[in-house]
Amino acid sequence: MITSANTKTWQFRTSKQYMLRWTGWFWLVALTVFCWNLMTEDTIWAFVADAPRQASDIGSRMLPPRWGYLNQLWQPLWDTLNIATLGTLIGVIIAIPVAFLAAGNTTPSRHFVRPLALLIIVTSRSINSLIWALLLVAIIGPGLLAGIVAIGLRSIGFIAKLLYEAIEEIDVSQVEAMRATGASGTQVIDYAIIPQILPAFWGISVFRWDINIRESTILGLVGAGGLGLQLQSSLSTLAWNQVTVIFLVILATVVVSEWVSAKVRRAVL
Amino acid sequence: MTGAIPSLRTWKRPPLILKDPRWRWTILLGGAIYLVLAISSVEVNWFRVYEGLERGWKFIQGFLSPDFSSRWRDIQAGLIESLTMTLTSTVAGVLISVPIGLGAARNLAPLPVYTICRSIITLSRSFQEIIIAILLVAMFGFGPFAGFLTLTFASIGFLSKLLAEDIEDCDSAQIEAIRATGADWWQVVNYAVQSQVMPRLIGLSLYRLDINFRESSVIGIVGAGGVGATLNTAIDRYEYDSAGAILIIIIAIVLVVEYSSSYIRRWVQ
Amino acid sequence: MLELKALSKTYSTGDRALTDISFSVPAGQVVGLIGPSGAGKSSLIRCINRLVEPSSGSIYLGDTELTKLSGRALRQARRRIGMIFQEYALVERLTVMENVLSGRLGYVSGWRSFLRRYPQTDIDQAFSLLDRVGLGDHYNKRADELSGGQRQRVGIARALEQNPELLLADEPTASLDPKTSRQIMRLIQGVCRERNLPAIINIHDVVLAQNFADRIIGLRAGQVVFDGPPSALSHEALTRIYGAEDWDQVQQSSEPQNDEFMFSSAKVLELT
Numbered sequence: 011m012i013t014s015a016n017t018k019t020w021q022f023r024t025s026k027q028y029m030l031r032w033t034g035w036f037w038l039v040a041l042t043v044f045c046w047n048l049m050t051e052d053t054i055w056a057f058v059a060d061a062p063r064q065a066s067d068i069g070s071r072m073l074p075p076r077w078g079y080l081n082q083l084w085q086p087l088w089d090t091l092n093i094a095t096l097g098t099l100i101g102v103i104i105a106i107p108v109a110f111l112a113a114g115n116t117t118p119s120r121h122f123v124r125p126l127a128l129l130i131i132v133t134s135r136s137i138n139s140l141i142w143a144l145l146l147v148a149i150i151g152p153g154l155l156a157g158i159v160a161i162g163l164r165s166i167g168f169i170a171k172l173l174y175e176a177i178e179e180i181d182v183s184q185v186e187a188m189r190a191t192g193a194s195g196t197q198v199i200d201y202a203i204i205p206q207i208l209p210a211f212w213g214i215s216v217f218r219w220d221i222n223i224r225e226s227t228i229l230g231l232v233g234a235g236g237l238g239l240q241l242q243s244s245l246s247t248l249a250w251n252q253v254t255v256i257f258l259v260i261l262a263t264v265v266v267s268e269w270v271s272a273k274v275r276r277a278v279l
Numbered sequence: 280m281t282g283a284i285p286s287l288r289t290w291k292r293p294p295l296i297l298k299d300p301r302w303r304w305t306i307l308l309g310g311a312i313y314l315v316l317a318i319s320s321v322e323v324n325w326f327r328v329y330e331g332l333e334r335g336w337k338f339i340q341g342f343l344s345p346d347f348s349s350r351w352r353d354i355q356a357g358l359i360e361s362l363t364m365t366l367t368s369t370v371a372g373v374l375i376s377v378p379i380g381l382g383a384a385r386n387l388a389p390l391p392v393y394t395i396c397r398s399i400i401t402l403s404r405s406f407q408e409i410i411i412a413i414l415l416v417a418m419f420g421f422g423p424f425a426g427f428l429t430l431t432f433a434s435i436g437f438l439s440k441l442l443a444e445d446i447e448d449c450d451s452a453q454i455e456a457i458r459a460t461g462a463d464w465w466q467v468v469n470y471a472v473q474s475q476v477m478p479r480l481i482g483l484s485l486y487r488l489d490i491n492f493r494e495s496s497v498i499g500i501v502g503a504g505g506v507g508a509t510l511n512t513a514i515d516r517y518e519y520d521s522a523g524a525i526l527i528i529i530i531a532i533v534l535v536v537e538y539s540s541s542y543i544r545r546w547v548q
Numbered sequence: 549m550l551e552l553k554a555l556s557k558t559y560s561t562g563d564r565a566l567t568d569i570s571f572s573v574p575a576g577q578v579v580g581l582i583g584p585s586g587a588g589k590s591s592l593i594r595c596i597n598r599l600v601e602p603s604s605g606s607i608y609l610g611d612t613e614l615t616k617l618s619g620r621a622l623r624q625a626r627r628r629i630g631m632i633f634q635e636y637a638l639v640e641r642l643t644v645m646e647n648v649l650s651g652r653l654g655y656v657s658g659w660r661s662f663l664r665r666y667p668q669t670d671i672d673q674a675f676s677l678l679d680r681v682g683l684g685d686h687y688n689k690r691a692d693e694l695s696g697g698q699r700q701r702v703g704i705a706r707a708l709e710q711n712p713e714l715l716l717a718d719e720p721t722a723s724l725d726p727k728t729s730r731q732i733m734r735l736i737q738g739v740c741r742e743r744n745l746p747a748i749i750n751i752h753d754v755v756l757a758q759n760f761a762d763r764i765i766g767l768r769a770g771q772v773v774f775d776g777p778p779s780a781l782s783h784e785a786l787t788r789i790y791g792a793e794d795w796d797q798v799q800q801s802s803e804p805q806n807d808e809f810m811f812s813s814a815k816v817l818e819l820t
Contacts, residue, residue, distance in 0.1 A: 042370045049363035049423045057420035064418045092317040136533040138497040148514050150331035154321045187637035190597055191710055192627030192654025197661050201650050205641040228409045261405055290645055290671050292664045293688050
């Protein structure tokens with residue numbers, strides 16, 4: 011050891027930083043272990059150990075796929091597309107005013123209207139579309155309408171949030187220039203704000219449409235129409251070879267919608 | 280100025296995206312036809328909807344005067360499952376995503392590793408959480424363990440993809456500089472990549488924590504544990520005041536997680 | 549024409565931007581407003597068309613007291629004042645023509661502006677203004693396709709499309725190269741002469757101000773410390789405005805230039 015008073019020792023972090031870091035990590039690990047124990051309290055490990063056998067059993071039943079079932083899927087597929095598209099449309103139409111009310115620079119009142127709009131956004135975003143569908147099926151009955159409204163309600167928060175963030179990021183000098191010409195409030199929105207947020211708007215809408223296609227494939231599980239309905243009935247009759255076909259159709263739909271949305275987004279930006 | 284300018288020049292706004300009028304009309308017409316077809320394919324039982332309005336009103340009342348007490352034991356059990364699932368699956372997801380993310384970054388991994396990691400990501404991202412949950416519940420039995428596996432699986436795709444993109448966006452000059460000192464692969468990752476990516480990784484993990492909680496409240500519907508099962512029962516029994524209580528708790532927790540994670544993210548960066 | 553009386557502005561943060569400013573501008577006079585950064589030039593310009601609310605004092609444009617207006621009356625007063633901005637402040641994603649026509653927003657109804665159906669007289673005027681600023685052929689280009697100098701020409705055309713009684717310009721040349729700066733200043737000076745239009749040009753380049761303004765007002769820390777013809781702008785006056793500096797060196801660097809020639813050749817280039 012050659013520690014004299016003159017040699018400078020170099021330390022990666024100060025000891026206080028070290029302590030802080032280590033306590034942080036320690037608590038994270040401790041909490042995780044605690045949660046793990048709590049969660050697996052009631053887990054029957056025999057079932058878990060049995061899982062590979064179950065998996066191979068299900069696998070053998072899933073293959074070969076029952077391709078003839080495909081003919082019964084075209085109608086549900088069309089329904090699924092409609093749920094996603096019409097739902098997105100409803101979401102967009104309601105989200106636009108909500109976004110303008112929620113954006114700090116366009117809201118008519120910061121203390122009353124803005125919190126209300128933010129509350130709408132949070133409520134819509136926190137609740138998964140499947141839960142919305144669950145509620146709506148209970149309220150207005152099973153069918154496409156429940157699915158469309160569920161997708162619409164979920165989309166409002168998503169679109170409005172991203173849109174109001176875009177509105178808050180616009181270049182203010184363009185707004186100022188329009189105000190200087192004597193333009194009215196709506197004219198300022200029309201000439202200075204909309205041109206700036208239009209690309210973001212299209213991008214967000216198509217992105218949400220893409221997500222909605224994925225989500226609408228499963229809404230049928232709770233009775234809201236589309237492919238999920240077939241999935242539900244196939245699962246309840248343990249017709250795993252039909253389930254395979256449904257999974258493949260869903261996969262194909264998702265891939266196509268992702269491709270379309272990427273294409274459209276590139277075109278508008 | 281030349282004098283030959285005609286005194287009457289008309290001006291019309293040029294079209295924004297599609298320059299060719301034929302394309303514009305085809306797309307407009309196609310869109311209109313689609314809308315008509317889609318809307319007409321939605322069969323609405325207006326009588327049922329009318330009946331449902333009353334139930335909808337009851338639900339809103341239930342939401343406004345939630346009943347936390349009568350089903351509190353169920354709610355509590357569901358919440359504990361959801362929360363423990365959320366944390367453990369996020370931690371497990373991060374632990375597995377880091378190596379896969381490194382392997383899926385083209386600037387660090389050799390081609391065979393890259394291909395394998397990318398296909399794992401694609402597999403994980405193609406399916407909805409719900410669909411994965413259905414399969415895993417069939418294999419591992421009901422309960423939060425299947426939910427934990429579902430969320431972990433879904434987190435892997437999400438986190439590895441974004442992590443890999445971040446690594447690929449890294450400043451290549453820093454990587455080159457560290458490589459130039461004669462560092463081996465681990466040292467390059469440790470010095471050049473980790474320092475650039477770490478804040479983003481923490482941000483992404485927190486974001487995924489948020490998403491995992493939201494999903495954990497849904498996958499219970501197909502038997503994978505969590506508060507979703509409780510909610511499903513409450514709605515099935517038309518106990519709207521209990522359902523309202525659960526929804527309010529979900530919204531509150533989402534808000535808390537979102538705000539604290541944005542706080543932590545700011546603190547880390 | 550324009551009269552400011554005891555104008556003051558204090559921001560809500562407590563920063564005192566303007567103190568007791570009074571002067572008047574007759575028709576056709578081009579005023580160069582100079583002063584160091586943070587002297588309140590930009591606040592002063594924006595107080596006149598009320599993009600910034602003055603704290604006290606009054607502003608008259610003709611017989612109208614601008615400081616008393618609100619709502620519709622304020623918008624109708626604003627359309628009498630054209631404004632040119634530092635970073636052009638064009639709506640980047642709209643066409644040049646829409647940007648110029650936006651100068652008529654205070655005049656046309658909401659649905660006309662929404663459908664872009666402007667009266668033919670407005671469109672004729674827009675075309676002739678675009679010809680005047682040398683951009684006759686660019687009317688259907690998007691604003692973000694233009695160069696800096698071209699954008700500022702569109703900005704000028706937009707301000708003139710208002711048929712203003714007063715022109716305000718906030719650092720119109722700050723983001724342009726020296727040659728383009730002179731062209732733009734010459735253009736502003738020219739249109740003011742043609743229309744007998746008074747203008748207040750907020751500018752930080754003293755030499756440009758001296759060359760193109762009829763009168764110089766110097767601001768320092770929110771107060772008028774110089775007001776007179778460009779020829780009266782002595783070293784002593786500059787020191788009063790900006791603080792001590794070797795003014796001989798600064799002014800020498802930009803002595804006679806044949807910018808008349810530069811302007812015409814640039815125009816030829818643009819037309820070919």
